[in-house]
Amino acid sequence: VVVDRIFSGIQPTGTPHLGNYLGAIQNWVNLQEEYSSVLYSIMDMHSLTMPKEPAVLRQNILDTTAAVLACGIDPKKCFLFRQSLVPEHAELAWILGCLTNVPRLLRLPQWKMKRASQNNEGTVGLLTYPVLQAADILLYKSTHVPVGEDQVLHLELAQDIAQHFNKKYGEFFPVPKAILSTTKKIKSLRDPTVKMSKSDPQKLATVNIADSPDEIVLKFRKAVTDFTSEVTYDPATRPGVSNLVSIHAAVTGLSIQEVLHQSIGLDTAHYKMMVAESVIQKFAPIRNEIKKLQEDKFHLIKVLEDGAEKAKEVAAPIYQEIRRLVGFQ
Incomplete structure (x- = not known):
């Protein structure tokens, strides 16, 4: 058996x-x-x-x-x-x-x-x-x-x-x-053609799950996108924005379509803050729990x-x- x-x-x-x-x-x-x-x-x-x-x-x-x-x-x-x-x-x-x-x-x-x-x-x-x-x-x-x-x-x-x-x-x-x-x-926030990695020399490329809300906001604000302000999902031609959409969908549990629907009328600068906020919400309880657990080796x-x-x-x-x-x- x-x-x-x-x-x-x-x-x-x-x-x-x-x-x-x-x-x-x-x-x-x-x-x-x-x-x-x-x-x-x-x-x-x-x-x-x-x-x-x-x-x-x-x-x-x-x-x-x-x-x-x-x-x-x-x-x-x-x-x-x-x-x-x-x-x-x-x-x-x-x-x-x-x-x-x-x-x-x-x-x-x-x-x-x-x-x-x-x-x-x-x-x-x-x-x-x-x-x-x-x-x-x-x-x-x-x-x-x-x-x-x-x-x-x-x-x-x-x-x-x-x-x-x-x-x-x-x-x-x-x-x-x-x-x-x-x-x-999930791709690097600084170079959306490569995957997010712990060993990335660029500090702003990688969001760690214990990052503070300020660090998360900074990293998403500096995330590399392109010159079109509309939010769309097209990994081949718009990898930066598409990576943000993927992250947003994954942390909220929504589909790509649902996330795009939520972002109608937002430019990428405002959308970045929306994604940052959803990441902060997802990780706040986890971050607190990590701190607690780390105290008891x-x-x-x-x-x-x-x-x-x-x-x-x-x-x-x-x-x-x-x-x-x-x-x-």
């Missing part, structure tokens, strides 16, 4: 930004209501693929945890845990890495892109992190994985690895299916440890069976 099981992860980059929230976390909150078995992981092992100071990583793990809890992730409805507290992730990644050919990994666009940011050197971890992602998913025999567009190829790798393992060792892993986010990719650590204990209870028997199948036992 295959249990429907959701697995997803978030890299601990500190407090998430608007794009993380609308693209992933909001979806996570809904999925924990719909499925009975749900695992969400703070991917601290993955975060080592880009250089980090240990003190920064420690703080980022806590800040990311506080943020997802504040957004409505409920440890009673899902297992929220830190990846590195469940060592089977790394152990399974080794086994799966031995079934994965290198040329396949070299073709993945994320490798090419991120390698460029590391002077084209690129570490073993950066090359093989999609294999660790496959292990993250398969360790729990997950059936569904919420992913953004940029991770679809990595999920395809996980699907292929699952099938390869099943062919070699007998039917064992369910082949996990994607749950694609319905939210349009030990509570955050305990949530992650308790979640890891529960995750291990699911992973351990599955991993024992994998050991037996490959001949370790």
Whole structure:
């Protein structure tokens, strides 16, 4: 009997930004209501693929945890845990890495892109992190994985690895299916041709969910649009305004059409303030909750440890069976 099981992860980059929230976390909150078995992981092992100071990583793990809890992730409805507290992730990644050919990994666009940011050197971890992602998913025999567009190829790798393992060792892993986010990719407020990113050097490009109302107003006021003052939705020719419309629709839960209807007669300058206001309203309670949670570091650590204990209870028997199948036992 295959249990429907959701697995997803978030890299601990500190407090998430608007794009993380609308693209992933909001979806996570809904999925924990719909499925009975749900695992969400703070991917601290993955975060080592880009250089980090240990003190920064420690703080980022806590800040990311506080943020997802504040957004409505409920440890009673899902297992929220830190990846590195469940060592089977790394152990399974080794086994799966031995079934994965290198040329396949070299073709993945994320490798090419991120390698460029590391002077084209690129570490073993950066090359093989999609294999660790496959292990993250398969360790729990997950059936569904919420992913953004940029991770679809990595999920395809996980699907292929699952099938390869099943062919070699007998039917064992369910082949996990994607749950694609319905939210349009949120773009940078300074350059609407690229996605909103934590690492954007332009401070005004990215709205963080803990930003103050003043910061949010400033960022939207300075958002890059074009020389037409009317509000329309046409991502190809008017990416800046269309990004604002996408954000407005996503934070209010309205359709693109409904949002456009609300903005009839507004020029883009006034519309920016309308969007800023809806973002402030959406995040005010979340921002207050983040502050509260950040004051109790030990509570955050305990949530992650308790979640890891529960995750291990699911992973351990599955991993024992994998050991037996490959001949370790």
